[in-house]
Amino acid sequence: MTKKGGSDMKYMKYFFVFGSHPDLSLAELTAVLGDGVQYLNLSAGVLVVEAESLDLASLHQRLGGTVKMGEVYKLIPNLSESAIKTGIKEILAMATKPFFGISLYGGKFKFQPLALSLKKEIKINDRAPRYVVSKEAILSSVVVEQNKLTSGGAEIVIAKCPQGFWLGRTSFVQPFKELSARDYGRPDRDDQSGMLPPKLAQMMINLAGADTNRVLLDPFCGSGTIVSEALLMGFGRIIGSDISEKAIADSKNNLAWLRRHYNLTTGTCQLHVMDATKLASLIPLQSLDLIVTEPYLGPQRGARDLDKVKQDLDKLYSDAIAQFAQVLKPGGKLVMIWPRLLRTAKVFVDITPSINGFEQSMPWPKALEMRQPQTLLYGREGQSVWRRIVILVKK
Numbered sequence: 001m002t003k004k005g006g007s008d009m010k011y012m013k014y015f016f017v018f019g020s021h022p023d024l025s026l027a028e029l030t031a032v033l034g035d036g037v038q039y040l041n042l043s044a045g046v047l048v049v050e051a052e053s054l055d056l057a058s059l060h061q062r063l064g065g066t067v068k069m070g071e072v073y074k075l076i077p078n079l080s081e082s083a084i085k086t087g088i089k090e091i092l093a094m095a096t097k098p099f100f101g102i103s104l105y106g107g108k109f110k111f112q113p114l115a116l117s118l119k120k121e122i123k124i125n126d127r128a129p130r131y132v133v134s135k136e137a138i139l140s141s142v143v144v145e146q147n148k149l150t151s152g153g154a155e156i157v158i159a160k161c162p163q164g165f166w167l168g169r170t171s172f173v174q175p176f177k178e179l180s181a182r183d184y185g186r187p188d189r190d191d192q193s194g195m196l197p198p199k200l201a202q203m204m205i206n207l208a209g210a211d212t213n214r215v216l217l218d219p220f221c222g223s224g225t226i227v228s229e230a231l232l233m234g235f236g237r238i239i240g241s242d243i244s245e246k247a248i249a250d251s252k253n254n255l256a257w258l259r260r261h262y263n264l265t266t267g268t269c270q271l272h273v274m275d276a277t278k279l280a281s282l283i284p285l286q287s288l289d290l291i292v293t294e295p296y297l298g299p300q301r302g303a304r305d306l307d308k309v310k311q312d313l314d315k316l317y318s319d320a321i322a323q324f325a326q327v328l329k330p331g332g333k334l335v336m337i338w339p340r341l342l343r344t345a346k347v348f349v350d351i352t353p354s355i356n357g358f359e360q361s362m363p364w365p366k367a368l369e370m371r372q373p374q375t376l377l378y379g380r381e382g383q384s385v386w387r388r389i390v391i392l393v394k395k
Contacts, residue, residue: 013040013072014054015159015168016047017105018065020380023373024389025065028203031363032063039365041166044106046159048072048166060172062233064202067141070157072168079109079158079165087167088114088156089122094169097152098124101132103139106160129153141173174199182228187257188250190223196294196337200378200387201229204292207363207391208335212236214289217327219276219320224251226292228258231267238267239283241274248273277316279323286329295320297339297385304384306341306349313339317353321392325357328394334358340377340386350388358392 018025022045029047037051056069063069073091076083092100102111115131122129132147132155134140139155149155155170182198189195204226205216212234218226221240230238242248248271255269274282276295295317298309317338324334341349364372379386 011050011052012054013048013050013166013168014056015068015070015072015157015166016049016063016066017068017157018045018047019067019174021065021376021378024203024376024378025063026365027363027373027376028063028065028206030365031207031209032059039367041161042368042370043160046105046157046166048159048161056171061175062202062206063174064199064206067174068144068155068157068170068172070155070168070171072166074167075161075164076167077164079107081114084109084158084167085114085118088118091156091167091169092118092122092124092129092154095124095129095152095154097148098127098129099132099147099149099153100129100156101134101139101144101147101149101154102156102158104137104158107158107165109158141176144170144173145176181261182258185261186223186228186254188223188253190247190250196222196225198225198229201226201292202233204294204335204337204389205230205233207389208290208292208333211289215239215287216290216292217241217283217288218293219274219279219291219324220293220295221251221271222247222294224254224271226294227251227269227271228254230292231255231258231264231269232262234267236267238269239272239288240269241272241276241279243273243275245273277319277323279320280326283327285326288327289329289332291324291328291332291334291336293335294337294387297337297387298341300385304341306343309341310349310351313351314353317351321353321355321358325394330394332394333361334390334392334394336390336392337378338388338390340379340388342384342386345381348386355392357395359395361391361393363391 037049040048074087076087119128134143144155157168159166179198215237216230216235217239219241221227221242227238227240240251251271298313338351376389
């Protein structure tokens with residue numbers, strides 16, 4: 001129990017398992033949760049926080065960089081069989097369906113013998129539970145979902161911390177089926193110029209603060225990934241623009257599909273054919289709250305003169321950012337992707353556009369006393385262009 005405002009209030013502990021880009025995931029979660037939580041520990045890709053109450057059902061639909069989340073029930077000092085067994089029994093007492101799995105983040109332990117012993121010692125609704133295993137020591141979101149471990153069964157998450165190990169139960173996994181449907185199921189895709197993944201669009205919007213009462217603009221909207229995700233998040237007014245007529249036509253088709261698919265009746269999205277480097281001639285000055293966008297990243301395939309590509313992109317991005325500075329309100333946020341161009345696996349070229357009128361920002365939990373990254377990256381091995389996520393605030 002923690003006293004707050006003169007009364008006793010019960011605080012809960014929660015865990016968040018990050019995906020393949022933990023720095024980006026932590027920055028996103030920090031932007032969403034803000035100062036309303038106490039950041040306790042981050043180890044092996046699992047963050048543990050303490051808060052009065054968190055709406056995990058809403059968070060799991062909103063967060064693009066978190067693959068699992070749930071409640072923490074117990075702290076054990078070490079990975080002894082007796083401590084693990086006691087903790088798991090307490091958590092399984094809350095399960096209603098006879099199956100469970102275990103994922104260990106940090107440390108090593110052979111769970112098979114312990115799980116077989118538990119099957120003999122406990123019953124869930126008068127049935128011996130089935131132990132769910134996979135080829136990997138950590139159960140994937142797909143395995144957890146397919147085996148219904150968040151809908152009556154239980155995935156036990158054991159996460160290392162300085163005091164020992166947290167024991168928790170997964171409440172939600174990332175809605176990978178929905179994300180895939182929004183990525184590959186929409187009617188119009190532009191694979192040639194590259195597609196922004198919906199979960200990265202979610203992360204970018206969250207990094208902007210994601211106050212749905214504010215006006216959001218994507219001036220390089222392409223086929224509409226960012227505006228679509230903003231609509232799903234509940235933004236009331238969204239503006240999308242692009243210099244390509246085809247891109248705007250694709251965005252209109254994809255937004256119409258999204259509204260039908262999710263039965264969305266609220267929120268407005270205006271779409272315009274517009275040059276982002278001439279934005280201030282068409283949009284009132286200091287009228288916008290948020291700009292979230294991925295501009296042209298340069299050629300994705302074939303031979304490239306990286307120095308020439310950098311020169312061209314520096315000019316495009318500098319011209320666009322100068323326009324953004326005019327149409328954003330003071331304190332308005334700009335979240336955009338800058339390309340990192342790879343010469344080789346270890347040698348890269350970053351663009352360096354002018355950011356006059358802006359200052360860089362980074363949401364980061366100071367309480368964790370961790371190294372704050374200089375830049376947030378998104379990409380995978382083998383890609384010739386990685387994405388740098390840049391957060392700027394209008395002075």
